[in-house]
Amino acid sequence: MVANTLKLKQRRSRERRERIVAAATRLFGRRGIAQTSLTEVAKLAGVPLPSLYDYFKDKQDLVAAVPEDNYLALYERLTAVANGKQGPRQQLRATFLANLEYIRDNPDWGRVFFLEIWPSAAVGQARIRKAVDRYGLHYVELIRRAVAAGEYTRDLDPYLGMSLLMGSLCHLTAVWLLYRKPYELVDRGTAMFDLTEVSFLRRS
Amino acid sequence: MVANTLKLKQRRSRERRERIVAAATRLFGRRGIAQTSLTEVAKLAGVPLPSLYDYFKDKQDLVAAVPEDNYLALYERLTAVANGKQGPRQQLRATFLANLEYIRDNPDWGRVFFLEIWPSAAVGQARIRKAVDRYGLHYVELIRRAVAAGEYTRDLDPYLGMSLLMGSLCHLTAVWLLYRKPYELVDRGTAMFDLTEVSFLRRS
DNA sequence: GACAATTTTCGAAGAATATTCGAATTTAAT
DNA sequence: ATTAAATTCGAATATTCTTCGAAAATTGTC
Numbered sequence: 143m144v145a146n147t148l149k150l151k152q153r154r155s156r157e158r159r160e161r162i163v164a165a166a167t168r169l170f171g172r173r174g175i176a177q178t179s180l181t182e183v184a185k186l187a188g189v190p191l192p193s194l195y196d197y198f199k200d201k202q203d204l205v206a207a208v209p210e211d212n213y214l215a216l217y218e219r220l221t222a223v224a225n226g227k228q229g230p231r232q233q234l235r236a237t238f239l240a241n242l243e244y245i246r247d248n249p250d251w252g253r254v255f256f257l258e259i260w261p262s263a264a265v266g267q268a269r270i271r272k273a274v275d276r277y278g279l280h281y282v283e284l285i286r287r288a289v290a291a292g293e294y295t296r297d298l299d300p301y302l303g304m305s306l307l308m309g310s311l312c313h314l315t316a317v318w319l320l321y322r323k324p325y326e327l328v329d330r331g332t333a334m335f336d337l338t339e340v341s342f343l344r345r346s
Numbered sequence: 347m348v349a350n351t352l353k354l355k356q357r358r359s360r361e362r363r364e365r366i367v368a369a370a371t372r373l374f375g376r377r378g379i380a381q382t383s384l385t386e387v388a389k390l391a392g393v394p395l396p397s398l399y400d401y402f403k404d405k406q407d408l409v410a411a412v413p414e415d416n417y418l419a420l421y422e423r424l425t426a427v428a429n430g431k432q433g434p435r436q437q438l439r440a441t442f443l444a445n446l447e448y449i450r451d452n453p454d455w456g457r458v459f460f461l462e463i464w465p466s467a468a469v470g471q472a473r474i475r476k477a478v479d480r481y482g483l484h485y486v487e488l489i490r491r492a493v494a495a496g497e498y499t500r501d502l503d504p505y506l507g508m509s510l511l512m513g514s515l516c517h518l519t520a521v522w523l524l525y526r527k528p529y530e531l532v533d534r535g536t537a538m539f540d541l542t543e544v545s546f547l548r549r550s
Numbered sequence: 551g552a553c554a555a556t557t558t559t560c561g562a563a564g565a566a567t568a569t570t571c572g573a574a575t576t577t578a579a580t
Numbered sequence: 581a582t583t584a585a586a587t588t589c590g591a592a593t594a595t596t597c598t599t600c601g602a603a604a605a606t607t608g609t610c
Contacts, residue, residue: 151577151586158588174466176380179567190589195569257465261520262378271524302534302541305517306510313513316465320475330506337506341544355557355606362559383596394560399598 159197160211162187167208171250175205175258206270209255213273216244220280230287231294235335237284238307242331245315256315278304285342294342303342310334363401364415366391371412375454379409379462410474413459417477420448424484434491435498439539441488442511446535449519453527460519482508489546498546507546514538 165187169178180201184191198204223240224233245252260274285300294303314334318327369391373382384405388395402408427444428437449456464478489504498507518538522531 149578155587176466180569181567191568192570192589192591193587196587196589201568261461261465261524262380298541299537302537305521305538306514306542309513309515309517310510311513313509313516317509333503333506334509337502337545338510338542339545341541353607359558384598385596395596396560396562396598396600397558400559405597 158187158189158193162189162194162197162204163207163211166204167211167250167254170205170208170258171253175201175254180204202267205254205259206267208251209259209270209273212248212251212255216241219244224284229293230284230291234281234284234288235339237280238311238335239328239331241311242315242328245318246327249319252315253319256312257319260312278308281307288342292344295344298342306338306341307335310338362391362393362397366393366398366401366408367411367415370408371415371454371458374409374412374462375457379405379458384408406471409458409463410471412455413463413474413477416452416455416459420445423448428488433497434488434495438485438488438492439543441484442515442539443532443535445515446519446532449522450531453523456519457523460516461523464516482512485511492546496548499548502546510542510545511539514542 162183166178166183169183169186180194181191183204184194194204198207220237220240223236227233227236245256259270281304282300285294285298285303288294289296289298289300311331314327314331318325318330366387370382370387373387373390384398385395387408388398398408402411424441424444427440431437431440449460463474485508486504489498489502489507492498493500493502493504515535518531518535522529522534
């Protein structure tokens with residue numbers, strides 16, 4: 143247990159940091175980043191305002207911490223799900239749907255990531271971009287394998303396929319979040335994946 | 347000529363407003379909204395800071411004006427292009443590509459709209475949402491007609507089809523803008539449209 | 551063309567928010 | 581027990597957004 147071997151002081155400090163990120167996720171996710179002041183974040187986290195700066199360089203840095211703190215859990219879930227399936231095609235499908243499930247279960251995080259971070263200038267920062275790239279490359283790799291296995295047509299450009307899937311994912315999520323969840327995200331995502339995949343398949 | 351019949355004072359006022367929006371489009375588009383201060387906008391527009399408030403309620407209001415000032419030109423272009431084609435399928439394709447051309451030719455606007463406005467909380471404002479909805483419905487309508495004409499399969503849900511196209515469009519544009527235009531937008535958009543459309547077609 | 555009414559402009563001040571500084575406190579190490 | 585190190589946070593500063601109202605410019609009227 144890492145947490146237990148940490149010195150008392152360090153552990154407390156870490157818990158504090160986590161409380162701040164949790165508060166930020168919630169507030170940024172509900173009201174948007176621009177509409178949330180650090181004063182509010184500090185209040186919800188139960189720490190004095192200047193203490194935020196003991197953990198984060200500035201507001202932007204706190205914003206970046208929100209998705210970062212979720213990547214680990216997300217990737218674990220995605221790989222766990224994918225490993226349970228056989229064949230790249232099934233793995234791709236399972237990954238896509240697990241991704242939507244994660245968003246459904248963590249809408250605040252989803253909103254910060256898909257609506258505020260990923261599209262915004264934040265991606266210009268190397269730190270965030272790296273994570274986003276990794277995210278996309280995971281899909282590229284699965285598509286590539288499905289092509290190699292002969293499940294998808296040889297004509298398929300894996301990057302184009304990835305753009306299609308990521309684009310659908312983002313758009314679906316954005317509409318779901320912005321229009322107050324007018325449909326069941328995973329169900330609709332399933333329909334969308336199956337529709338998209340038609341164009342990936344080998345012409346018989 | 348509306349502009350010429352306007353009283354001198356009103357005309358100057360309108361030109362001023364246009365200069366402000368132009369400055370805002372440029373700065374918001376290059377640095378992002380959060381990283382751009384109104385002081386900078388005012389300076390680039392050549393007006394004193396408080397004068398911004400003679401035209402816009404607050405910063406958010408100025409942000410909203412950026413896409414609004416472009417809709418007219420965009421819609422004109424889209425409908426002109428679509429009307430030159432026959433059959434809903436060709437019209438849809440032409441619309442999609444003309445849309446990409448407009449983005450390519452107005453990247454600052456594209457960035458403000460696709461990266462800052464559309465995904466952000468701003469869509470929560472009725473005024474902006476209305477415009478966005480209209481945008482999407484245009485695609486829905488064209489798809490619907492293509493289905494009715496028997497060009498697309500009857501199984502196709504027009505809304506799902508729209509999500510797919512809009513998702514692709516957004517993602518393609520976002521990557522193009524954020525990764526410093528690594529490909530020719532319209533060419534890649536063409537490949538993407540054709541790939542997506544495979545899943546719309548009637549199974550023979 | 552002079553005068554009043556109206557609209558437009560913008561300097562000065564205020565409010566909200568982000569950020570820094572460093573001294574006080576707490577914990578860890580010797 | 582004493583020193584060193586890390587952590588916390590009150591007080592002060594900097595930046596940015598926003599308001600107010602008086603000055604200036606324009607328009608309408610006689």
